[in-house]
Amino acid sequence: MIGSHRCRRAFASLSATRASIASPTHRGLKCGAIRWPKSVSLVEVGPRDGLQNELSTVPTEVKVELIDRLAAAGCKAIEAASFVSPKWVPQMADGDQVLANLGRAPGVKYAALTPNLRGLEAALEAGADEVAVFAAASEAFSSANINCSIVESLERFKPVMEKAKVAGLPVRGYVSCVLGCPYEGRVAPGAVAEVATSLLDMGCYSVSLGDTIGAGTAGSTLVLLETLREAGVPLEKVAVHFHDTYGQALANILVALEEGITVLDTSVSGLGGCPYAPGASGNVATEDVVYMLDGMGINTGVDLDLLLDTSLYISDKLGRPPQSRVARAMLAKRS
Numbered sequence: 001m002i003g004s005h006r007c008r009r010a011f012a013s014l015s016a017t018r019a020s021i022a023s024p025t026h027r028g029l030k031c032g033a034i035r036w037p038k039s040v041s042l043v044e045v046g047p048r049d050g051l052q053n054e055l056s057t058v059p060t061e062v063k064v065e066l067i068d069r070l071a072a073a074g075c076k077a078i079e080a081a082s083f084v085s086p087k088w089v090p091q092m093a094d095g096d097q098v099l100a101n102l103g104r105a106p107g108v109k110y111a112a113l114t115p116n117l118r119g120l121e122a123a124l125e126a127g128a129d130e131v132a133v134f135a136a137a138s139e140a141f142s143s144a145n146i147n148c149s150i151v152e153s154l155e156r157f158k159p160v161m162e163k164a165k166v167a168g169l170p171v172r173g174y175v176s177c178v179l180g181c182p183y184e185g186r187v188a189p190g191a192v193a194e195v196a197t198s199l200l201d202m203g204c205y206s207v208s209l210g211d212t213i214g215a216g217t218a219g220s221t222l223v224l225l226e227t228l229r230e231a232g233v234p235l236e237k238v239a240v241h242f243h244d245t246y247g248q249a250l251a252n253i254l255v256a257l258e259e260g261i262t263v264l265d266t267s268v269s270g271l272g273g274c275p276y277a278p279g280a281s282g283n284v285a286t287e288d289v290v291y292m293l294d295g296m297g298i299n300t301g302v303d304l305d306l307l308l309d310t311s312l313y314i315s316d317k318l319g320r321p322p323q324s325r326v327a328r329a330m331l332a333k334r335s
C-alpha cells in the first residue's frame with residue numbers, strides 16, 4: 001500500500017493541498033507551510049455512539065446528566081439518542097425519555113440516529129434538532145450491521161430524507177468502515193467516495209467518515225481525503241470520526257485538519273467500541289482532542305476542566321477509569 005502509485009501521488013500532492021487550504025477559514029496558528037483552522041466544531045458522540053456500545057445499560061437519568069454536563073462544558077453538538085429497534089439496540093430504548101428530560105441549553109443541537117421512517121417519526125416527536133442516517137463503505141459490514149446491501153440501505157433512507165426535509169430537520173450521513181472493515185479488511189477509498197457522494201446527493205448536509213475499527217493511519221487518512229477531493233466531494237461537508245484502537249486517532253485528526261476538515265466527532269472519556277467490529281476500542285476521547293487543539297491554538301469552545309469532570313462522572317457510573325490519556329494525566333495532577 002505504502003509503495004503504491006496512488007499513495008505516492010497522494011503524498012506528492014500534500015504540499016499543494018496545504019498551500020490551498022489557506023482560505024479565510026484557515027487562519028489559525030501558522031507553522032511552516034501548514035495553516036490550521038482557527039476553530040473546529042466537535043460533535044460529541046459519547047451519549048449515543050459511546051454508550052450504545054458499552055456492555056452495561058446506563059439509566060436514563062445518568063444519560064440526561066451526562067448530556068447536560070457536556071452542554072455545560074461547551075459542547076454545541078451532541079448525539080443524544082438513537083431511534084432504532086430496541087430489539088437490536090436495547091441500550092438506546094429510552095431515547096424519547098432522554099430527549100424529553102434534557103436541560104436543552106441554548107445554542108446546543110441535540111441529534112438522534114434514525115435509520116428508518118419509524119425512527120424519524122419518533123425523533124420528531126421527541127424534539128430532536130437533527131437526525132442521522134448511516135451506511136457502510138463495506139458490503140460485508142453493511143449486511144452484518146444493518147442486514148442489507150449498501151445500495152439497499154441508501155434506498156431505505158430516501159423516505160427518511162424526504163420526511164426530514166418536509167419537517168425542516170437537517171440530516172447527517174454516517175459512513176462506517178472508511179479505513180478498514182473487520183470482515184473485508186482493506187476498503188477502497190473510491191468506495192467511500194461513492195457512498196459519501198450518494199448521501200450528499202440525497203440531501204445530507206454533512207457526511208461523517210467513520211474509521212469504525214480504528215485501523216487507519218496518517219497515510220491512509222491522507223489517501224482517503226485526497227481521493228474524496230479528487231472525486232468532487234466537498235470536504236467542507238465532511239466530518240471525521242476516528243476510533244483509537246491502534247492509538248492513531250490524533251495523528252489522523254492532524255492530517256484531516258491539514259486537509260481542511262473542520263468537524264470532528266469525539267466521545268467523552270473515549271466511550272464506545274463496536275459490537276460488530278471485534279477488537280474495536282472506543283472513539284477518540286474528547287479530552288484528548290481538546291487538549292491537542294488547545295495546544296495548537298484552535299478554538300473548540302469546550303472547557304477542558306469541565307469536560308474532565310464530565311468524563312469522571314460517566315466513568316464512575318460505568319465503574320472504570322476514563323479511557324482518555326489526557327483525563328488520566330489531569331486526574332493524577334489533581335490528586
Ligand SMILES: [Zn+2]
Pocket residue numbers: 049210212241242243272283
Ligand atoms: Zn464511533
